[in-house]
Amino acid sequence: MDLAEDSPYTTMDGNAASAPAEKEMQHRSNSGGMMDGIMGKDRLDEDVSEERCSRSGCPSRFKKDGFNCKECQSQMYCSNVCAERHWPEHKLTCECLNYVLSIDMCFERYRNNRPGCIMSCPARATFEDFYQALSISLPCLEPIYRFYIFDRGQINAAISHYPRPEKIITRPGSSSSVLDYRPDLRPLLGDSQRICLIDVLCKHPYEQSQKIIHYICHNRRIQKTWQYMTLFIDRAPISPFLLMWSGAFRCIEDYGKGQNFMTLRLAYEASEPTQEQRELLSWYESIEASKATREGINQTLSRIRSFIRTVLFEVTKEMVEVQRKKSSSTTIKVHIVYNECEAQFNMGQWESTPNEIELRKEEQMARCVKDNTTEVTY
Helix, strand or coil, X not given: CCHHHCCCCCCCCCCCCCHHHHHHHHHHHCCCCEECCCCCCEECCCCEEEEECCCCCCCCEEECCCEECCCCCCCEECCHHHHHHHHHHHCCCCXXXXXXXXXXXXXXXXXXXCCEEXXXXXXXXXXXXXXXXXXXXXXXXXXXXXXXXXXXXXXXXXXXXXCCCCEEEECCCCCHHHHXXXXXXXXXXXXXXXXXXXXXXXXXXXXXXXXXXXXXXXXXXXXXXXXXXXXEEEEEXXXXXXXXXXXXXXXXXXXXXXXXXXXXXXXXXXXXXCHHHHHHHHHHHHHHHHHXXXXXXXXXXXXXXXXXXXXXXXXXXXXXXXXXXHCCCCCCCEEEEECCEEEEECHHHCCCHHHHXXXXXXXXXXXXXXXXXXXCCC
16 A cells, blocks of 8 residues: 555644654554564564664664655655655755756747756755856846746646746845746745755655746846746765756757758858857857856866755754843854855844845856856747
8 A cells, every 4th residue: 555645644734643643654554563572572463674763763664665764765654654754854864866857948038048057956955056057057147036936737738838836945135126027926925045055945754846947037127038847857975066967069960950040150251240140150150169068067066065954943043132131241253154244243243244245255256157158049
């Protein structure tokens, strides 16, 4: 019997299973194993492991093909109930595998010549980290960006007909353009510096979430907007951001067919190229350069150090609050590593310091990333 179909069971959304239901599921997960009152040993079926469930206090054994933690794939459970109940504790130390994500420019803008890549991303990377990685690996626009989160099962139409998103993740202070025309979306806004990939892509510790991440970057000054679709593919060993495959050569191959190739050839042969031809040449040569410098891109990506900033900030806030209750005259110094920017500050500087760190981070990224976002008109 498939335990995932049993109900009720405890969910991360707070739907609590009854005690009898949990005991029944754990009893089933033991596959009829009974305590031998005389010998004091378990009678195990062939498909039941000799090891106990990973949740502390659970006496049941798990099936050899039972539930495991999808994030680290090292913890095994007798049922999804135990996986759920152990997750809040296990999440703090879970060595989450990387997410392998496919990122492609949307069909509605580019059909044959779409930049894209496949990237291995740390599970605990924030969406701000993810944005930085995308800015290094793909043609992107600055400074406004948004990530729209959709359920994959609800998407079966053009972008213009997508349903209401589950969440909109953006940098704090850059959400006004969204709220100007859709104030009803305000409750959906999330802070890209606090929300991690695991928060979106992990539905349950035993089940991989199926989400579509619609990435939009916009530059008001030049009035351009580019859109990318991001899909989960697989898990990969733990590592910094890693560009596994670049869509550059796929774009070149697509571009080299039919009339497109002749257009590119005429642009190179023109003694006085038009503006459109110059943009085309710049686009083609930037892709060629990206093919040759993928190693350099990965070196730059490796500098984005990701960790659970949400937990760090919450713990630090709690420390500050405790100290305030003890003595308002005592200064508490906190040391925070934020990407590659470090800062020391006390309680009185708590409100201003995050902005200062953000400025230092942006200055550093500006030295690493060059603007190569030339758009091609067809």
